[in-house]
Amino acid sequence: MSTLFLIQLLNGLQLGVLLFLLAAGLTLVFGIMDFVNLAHGSLYMIGAFICASLTFWTGSFVWGVVLAIPIVAGVGFLFEVIVVRHLYASNHLDHVLATFGIILIADTLVQLAWGPEGIAIPLPEYLSGQVEILPGIIFPTFRLVIISSGLLIAAGLYWLITYTKLGMLIRAGASNRTMVSALGVDIKTLFAGVFALGAVLAGIAGMLISPITEATIGMGNDIIITAFVVIIVGGIGSMKGAFIAAILIGIIDTLGRSFLKDILAVFIESASAETAGPALSSMLIYIIMAIVLALRPQGLFPPKVR
Amino acid sequence: MSVQEIPKELESHLKPPLLFGSGRGRVLTIFIMVLLFALPMLAWGMGNQFYLDFSSRIVCLAIAAVSLNLILGYGGLVSFGHAAFVGIGAYAVGIPAYHGYESAWLHFPLAMFAAALFALVTGAISLRTKGVYFIMITMAFAQMAYYFFLSLEEYGGDDGMTLWDRSDFGFIDISNKLTFFMLAYVLLAVCICLTFKIVHSRFGMVLRGCNSNEARMKALGYNTYAYRLTAYVISGAMCGLAGALIGNLQDFVTTDTMTWTRSGELMFMVILGGAGSLFGPVLGAIVFLLLEEILSAYTIHWHLPFGAFLIFCVLFVKGGMNGLVTRDWITGSKQGEK
Numbered sequence: 001m002s003t004l005f006l007i008q009l010l011n012g013l014q015l016g017v018l019l020f021l022l023a024a025g026l027t028l029v030f031g032i033m034d035f036v037n038l039a040h041g042s043l044y045m046i047g048a049f050i051c052a053s054l055t056f057w058t059g060s061f062v063w064g065v066v067l068a069i070p071i072v073a074g075v076g077f078l079f080e081v082i083v084v085r086h087l088y089a090s091n092h093l094d095h096v097l098a099t100f101g102i103i104l105i106a107d108t109l110v111q112l113a114w115g116p117e118g119i120a121i122p123l124p125e126y127l128s129g130q131v132e133i134l135p136g137i138i139f140p141t142f143r144l145v146i147i148s149s150g151l152l153i154a155a156g157l158y159w160l161i162t163y164t165k166l167g168m169l170i171r172a173g174a175s176n177r178t179m180v181s182a183l184g185v186d187i188k189t190l191f192a193g194v195f196a197l198g199a200v201l202a203g204i205a206g207m208l209i210s211p212i213t214e215a216t217i218g219m220g221n222d223i224i225i226t227a228f229v230v231i232i233v234g235g236i237g238s239m240k241g242a243f244i245a246a247i248l249i250g251i252i253d254t255l256g257r258s259f260l261k262d263i264l265a266v267f268i269e270s271a272s273a274e275t276a277g278p279a280l281s282s283m284l285i286y287i288i289m290a291i292v293l294a295l296r297p298q299g300l301f302p303p304k305v306r
Numbered sequence: 307m308s309v310q311e312i313p314k315e316l317e318s319h320l321k322p323p324l325l326f327g328s329g330r331g332r333v334l335t336i337f338i339m340v341l342l343f344a345l346p347m348l349a350w351g352m353g354n355q356f357y358l359d360f361s362s363r364i365v366c367l368a369i370a371a372v373s374l375n376l377i378l379g380y381g382g383l384v385s386f387g388h389a390a391f392v393g394i395g396a397y398a399v400g401i402p403a404y405h406g407y408e409s410a411w412l413h414f415p416l417a418m419f420a421a422a423l424f425a426l427v428t429g430a431i432s433l434r435t436k437g438v439y440f441i442m443i444t445m446a447f448a449q450m451a452y453y454f455f456l457s458l459e460e461y462g463g464d465d466g467m468t469l470w471d472r473s474d475f476g477f478i479d480i481s482n483k484l485t486f487f488m489l490a491y492v493l494l495a496v497c498i499c500l501t502f503k504i505v506h507s508r509f510g511m512v513l514r515g516c517n518s519n520e521a522r523m524k525a526l527g528y529n530t531y532a533y534r535l536t537a538y539v540i541s542g543a544m545c546g547l548a549g550a551l552i553g554n555l556q557d558f559v560t561t562d563t564m565t566w567t568r569s570g571e572l573m574f575m576v577i578l579g580g581a582g583s584l585f586g587p588v589l590g591a592i593v594f595l596l597l598e599e600i601l602s603a604y605t606i607h608w609h610l611p612f613g614a615f616l617i618f619c620v621l622f623v624k625g626g627m628n629g630l631v632t633r634d635w636i637t638g639s640k641q642g643e644k
Binding site for chain 2: 030036038083086087090092093094096097098100101102103104105107108109111112221225228229231232236275278279282283286287289290293294297298299
């Protein structure tokens with residue numbers, strides 16, 4: 001039982017890390033440009049598909065990821081220049097509708113380019129095995145790779161935002177956009193760059209998950225809702241909130257799915273627990289969101305400005 | 307200067323509001339509503355069932371769009387979870403029917419009541435938040451409802467459930483396609499009239515006031531939260547009604563009617579037709595479904611031009627179809643009722 005619990009805890013951490021990669025992009029884009037990007041999940045999907053093609057072309061997953069990253073950045077940059085840039089002045093409703101249109105287009109384009117079937121990405125041998133992390137606890141190597149690379153990226157992002165010139169501009173832009181542009185910063189390029197950074201983070205999340213689940217059309221449309229729940233719970237615009245909420249939601253969701261049925265069976269008869277368990281566990285994160293918002297409408301860690 | 311003069315552009319606000327609006331929009335609105343009724347009748351008379359079914363779908367979705375417009379267009383509350391109410395309404399038909407209760411006098415009130423209750427609970431939490439939070443929370447609550455119905459194995463779960471019989475009204479038989487269409491059309495008319503009454507009542511004025519300046523309404527002593535919640539519940543009940551109709555129309559109840567993309571489509575219908583205009587959502591539903599039908603006949607990849615059209619509308623068409631019609635193209639200002 002405790003072995004299973006530890007393994008599920010790690011699985012939860014892995015989901016949380018992926019959610020953070022998505023939520024971080026959403027947070028950057030919303031925090032700085034005040035832009036709601038529903039199509040963020042499409043970048044996750046595009047990252048996965050590009051990585052799949054490059055993996056088959058180069059014959060190595062690692063090269064696939066390395067080469068896919070600049071391409072996804074380019075896609076994000078173009079996306080910003082062609083569509084998103086023209087929407088900053090409109091309201092959130094317009095953002096939602098326009099990016100909804102982009103989802104439709106992206107799903108169709110990916111289907112035209114790669115076909116309707118999902119693509120499984122093969123892993124190199126040294127990544128596809130399992131390791132014994134503690135005596136008696138065996139865990140897939142690749143999931144450990146996801147967790148550690150996700151945490152590394154989170155640390156890198158923290159460093160970028162706190163200690164670099166770019167990070168300073170990002171923070172300044174988030175608190176007062178007009179002032180930053182008045183001080184002579186090329187705000188257009190900054191916005192496009194930040195958008196591309198968000199795209200890369202989403203793309204990496206897609207690349208990391210697709211060896212486990214396959215790259216499929218519409219794979220971003222489900223997880224993006226969970227990512228939205230994460231940034232709502234964390235407080236929209238707060239990177240710290242996004243990180244904590246992502247890990248929390250990832251772990252709660254995973255543990256709920258595996259243990260809620262058994263926990264319920266302690267309190268109610270097992271037949272009803274059998275049906276109520278799955279229903280409740282898939283609703284669990286939304287229930288948590290509702291509770292958090294009922295108590296703190298601004299989320300757990302609302303950013304100080306705005 | 308003892309009497310303050312009323313500016314010319316505000317004069318139209320002094321006249322009592324008209325159901326079909328005024329000016330150019332009035333003729334077009336009446337024309338479209340007549341056409342929406344007459345064309346399917348004509349097609350049916352000539353033995354073509356397809357257009358009757360198609361128009362029934364338009365009318366049902368138009369009811370849902372009208373209900374969304376009440377809070378989105380007039381109340382300024384961007385609900386991204388309205389498909390949940392449609393789904394709840396549909397399941398309020400499917401679940402009793404599964405247990406052998408066929409009466410429409412149970413199904414339809416249950417649909418409206420269940421949707422209203424869901425609106426009350428989720429609205430009470432969602433309305434504590436504003437702006438983008440509200441958009442996402444309504445969406446998340448709709449997902450919650452979606453997963454709830456998805457996990458009900460007893461009622462089909464993933465596969466949905468077939469309705470073997472449509473709701474039984476007693477004196478009319480809605481398994482007859484023509485009767486169904488007429489019922490849906492009448493209900494649409496009732497919903498539009500109701501929205502008209504609500505919007506121009508004192509309640510509706512407060513609701514619109516909250517949209518244009520909430521701080522001022524609060525300063526005037528209005529409990530803006532209560533007004534919004536009431537509007538949200540009314541809208542939910544109306545959308546539940548649409549859901550009960552849609553369930554009957556499809557003879558099949560599935561969670562597919564409540565995915566978040568459906569909410570997006572409903573929102574698009576409202577914006578396309580013109581948010582905050584009485585007949586805009588009807589127009590939006592017509593154009594949306596026509597476009598879907600025409601494009602999907604040409605290519606299976608119809609989402610591509612459709613998505614492009616959506617972006618085009620957001621970027622270039624302000625005020626929706628209704629805005630295009632009622633705008634005074636010479637001076638650039640809008641005429642008639644907003």
